[in-house]
Amino acid sequence: MAREEETKVKLLGLWVSPFVRRVEWALKLKGVSYDYIEEDILNKSPLLLELNPVHKTVPVMVHDGKVICESFVLLEYIDETWKHHPLLPHDPYDRAIARFWACFVEEKILENAWIAMCSEGEEKEKATKIAIDAVERIEELLKGKQFFGGDDIGYLDLAVGWVSHWLPVWDEVGSTKILDPLRFPSTTSWATNFLGHPLIRDNLPPKDKMLDYFHQKKGRIMASRARV
Ligand SMILES: N[C@@H](CCC(=O)N[C@@H](CS)C(=O)NCC(=O)O)C(=O)O
Incomplete structure (x- = not known):
């Protein structure tokens, strides 16, 4: 995996969120480094509202300028993008x-x-x-x-x-x-x-x-x- 590619991931999260944490676990298992931005869920940032206008929830991940929301969708995206250490079974x-x-x-x-x-x-x-x-x-x-x-x-x-x-x-x-x-x-x-x-x-x-x-x-x- 190119080092350059690794640094292009941003994650908007909330420390206590189980949805965010599962995405962080996946990124860490894959060895993908990311910039973490803590969100104030009671006072949502303009960035969160802009990136996830549909649900206005975390996690939100930005990879190479592309925005992906919803933790299960993110687990699959991460698994398909960084193929080593597969998370989903092959069959x-x-x-x-x-x-x-x-x-x-x-x-x-x-x-x-x-x-x-x-x-x-x-x-x-x-x-x-x-x-x-x-x-x-x-x-x-x-x-x-x-x-x-x-x-x-x-x-x-x-x-x-x-x-x-x-x-x-x-x-x-x-x-x-x-x-x-x-x-x-x-x-x-x-x-x-x-x-x-x-x-x-x-x-x-x-x-x-x-x-x-x-x-x-x-x-x-x-x-x-x-x-x-
Ligand atoms: N189904 C979503 C749930 C995400 C979710 O509910 N996140 C909470 C944090 S634990 C949130 O952002 N809540 C803000 C709100 O509901 O206004 C996922 O799996 O990503």
Whole structure:
């Protein structure tokens, strides 16, 4: 890979975002250097609004002047652009299956764990159940495996990686137990393997800062709901 090419990547991010972090992990696994620009999500910069006028969210990556948004799209773009250390499996069927589970975890676990953290009563119970049922599926997939794809980190590990570090924090903030180590030993041991990988270990937001951030975020969400 040309050194020149490496320096042409810019990433707009937010330190605590699981979506941004999965993209950073992919860039780091590929050995692509990039300029990181921290975004203030409560006061979005003109640059973010210009680069991602559709969703106005991070991550946004600029490569060679081309703008790419959405973390899953970015994982695939990175994998196709820097071909060494492939993230997605080679076989088309295996690729389809990896994408299927990435979407499943995003829709069923991430969205519902977030709702469970930021709600009460029936809504919380319902979201918690959907998320736990989904972790059960992941538990089956991970039985006897170190990582989703075998013995090295790949696309699905990066896509689902937030489960290892963010989900325990959300469980703590929301007083839920979605990632229960007794109920889900294979997922818990995958999380330990994932977090133990040197590249991941050194690229995680600090837990105490995350706890503060999500406690505050939850407080703001609950307060705004109470006003409605
Ligand atoms: N589906 C998007 C989600 C990105 C996203 O929601 N990012 C959050 C940061 S964690 C954001 O920018 N939020 C700003 C907003 O929603 O206004 C992805 O995978 O990239």
